[in-house]
Amino acid sequence: AMESGVARLDIVDWDQYKIELMKRMGIYNKLVRDIRTRAKSDKKRIIFSDADNFKVLKAVEVVRSQKIAEPILLGDRQKIEEIANENNLNVLDLPIIDNKAKEQAEKRREYAEILYQKRQRKGLNREEALYQMLDRNYFGTMMVEVGEADGFIGGFSNKYADTIRPALQISGTNNTLNHIAGMYIVMTKKGPYFFADTTVNYQPATRTLADTTLLTVNEVKKFNIEPVVAMVSYSNFGSTREGSPKRVRNAVDYLHENYPDILVDGEMQANYAFNAELRAKRFPFSKLGNKEVNTVIFPSLSSGNIAYKMMHELGQVEIIGPILLGIRKPIHVLQQQSSVREIVDMAAITVVDAQTKEDKIIEL
Numbered sequence: 001a002m003e004s005g006v007a008r009l010d011i012v013d014w015d016q017y018k019i020e021l022m023k024r025m026g027i028y029n030k031l032v033r034d035i036r037t038r039a040k041s042d043k044k045r046i047i048f049s050d051a052d053n054f055k056v057l058k059a060v061e062v063v064r065s066q067k068i069a070e071p072i073l074l075g076d077r078q079k080i081e082e083i084a085n086e087n088n089l090n091v092l093d094l095p096i097i098d099n100k101a102k103e104q105a106e107k108r109r110e111y112a113e114i115l116y117q118k119r120q121r122k123g124l125n126r127e128e129a130l131y132q133m134l135d136r137n138y139f140g141t142m143m144v145e146v147g148e149a150d151g152f153i154g155g156f157s158n159k160y161a162d163t164i165r166p167a168l169q170i171s172g173t174n175n176t177l178n179h180i181a182g183m184y185i186v187m188t189k190k191g192p193y194f195f196a197d198t199t200v201n202y203q204p205a206t207r208t209l210a211d212t213t214l215l216t217v218n219e220v221k222k223f224n225i226e227p228v229v230a231m232v233s234y235s236n237f238g239s240t241r242e243g244s245p246k247r248v249r250n251a252v253d254y255l256h257e258n259y260p261d262i263l264v265d266g267e268m269q270a271n272y273a274f275n276a277e278l279r280a281k282r283f284p285f286s287k288l289g290n291k292e293v294n295t296v297i298f299p300s301l302s303s304g305n306i307a308y309k310m311m312h313e314l315g316q317v318e319i320i321g322p323i324l325l326g327i328r329k330p331i332h333v334l335q336q337q338s339s340v341r342e343i344v345d346m347a348a349i350t351v352v353d354a355q356t357k358e359d360k361i362i363e364l
């Protein structure tokens with residue numbers, strides 16, 4: 001309690017605090033601007049599944065007018081037309097793909113055959129493969145797989161797992177770890193933070209935690225930010241011996257040994273992750289020194305997921321994500337509460353992802 005009191009006194013000077021905030025907000029605004037500018041530099045064809053939803057369709061209009069991407073609408077044609085007409089949205093000259101319609105029967109058969117070839121030794125038969133193509137996630141992911149689109153944004157009206165399972169089954173992973181994980185960018189007043197894994201791996205073992213960290217570090221660098229990583233838990237550097245702190249600690253050991261260049265440390269409690277001064281004072285041996293952490297790796301799916309949602313609701317901060325890491329193709333998933341602005345940001349991220357992915361396997 002004493003320590004946090006001392007640390008807080010340092011920012012009691014309100015004017016100085018405001019200047020510091022603005023500096024950090026500058027980073028935040030720049031981050032979003034950078035992503036959008038990069039997207040525009042080389043536009044990509046992005047599928048919006050759930051295009052028959054008002055917010056998604058409104059976002060599509062923004063994306064097209066700001067020239068962030070070339071949208072392809074995937075969904076029920078009649079519904080899309082109704083929503084567009086009712087709300088005067090300038091989107092109806094864009095390509096509309098209604099995967100359940102008769103006109104797509106040939107494509108469904110073609111895609112089903114590809115899926116069957118991929119999954120015949122994983123228990124899938126031809127009839128099931130054909131049936132899967134009535135599902136937008138399978139159909140849209142297949143469009144990206146065969147090159148009829150460059151990226152896919154789905155998930156607004158589905159369960160998250162229903163969008164990433166086809167991505168895993170059809171596209172697979174893009175990295176030598178053969179790993180995927182989910183990340184959120186949390187836009188706080190102190191600047192952007194990268195949170196992972198917030199969406200994929202239920203009960204991560206040591207190696208899964210390490211792999212998630214490696215994927216996340218790789219992604220943070222894409223934003224031209226040098227990752228400073230805290231692996232958080234409910235104990236500090238060995239103060240609790242068993243359970244998730246131990247798994248996190250072992251992951252840190254593994255990373256220190258095999259990836260000495262990465263600025264990562266833990267396990268540590270969240271207050272030490274977010275308060276550099278406090279951490280440097282109490283744990284001067286930490287590899288992070290007094291550097292500000294910008295990347296946080298959580299010990300479990302529960303904690304990661306709860307943390308970003310609490311930040312969103314209680315902290316009233318904007319969040320971008322989930323950004324799916326490790327899938328070979330630019331496939332991303334919206335969350336149901338996404339605002340129009342968040343959907344537009346996600347579209348820009350998907351375009352940048354499509355610009356940089358080029359099907360190559362990342363050595364990690």
Ligand code: ACO
Nearest residue numbers: 122160161164165168169173178179180199200201322335
């Ligand atoms: N990394 C790499 N590959 C993976 C991973 C992973 N993390 N997880 C599964 N796979 C592989 C499987 O090994 C399998 O390989 P195969 O080709 O040999 O079959 C393939 O992906 C497909 O796996 P399935 O068995 O079909 O799918 P599974 O049931 O394992 O589901 C999934 C994977 C969907 C990612 C699952 O782990 C999941 O549902 N995670 C939690 C999702 C969730 O509910 N998140 C909560 C919040 S979402 C939000 O807040 C927005």
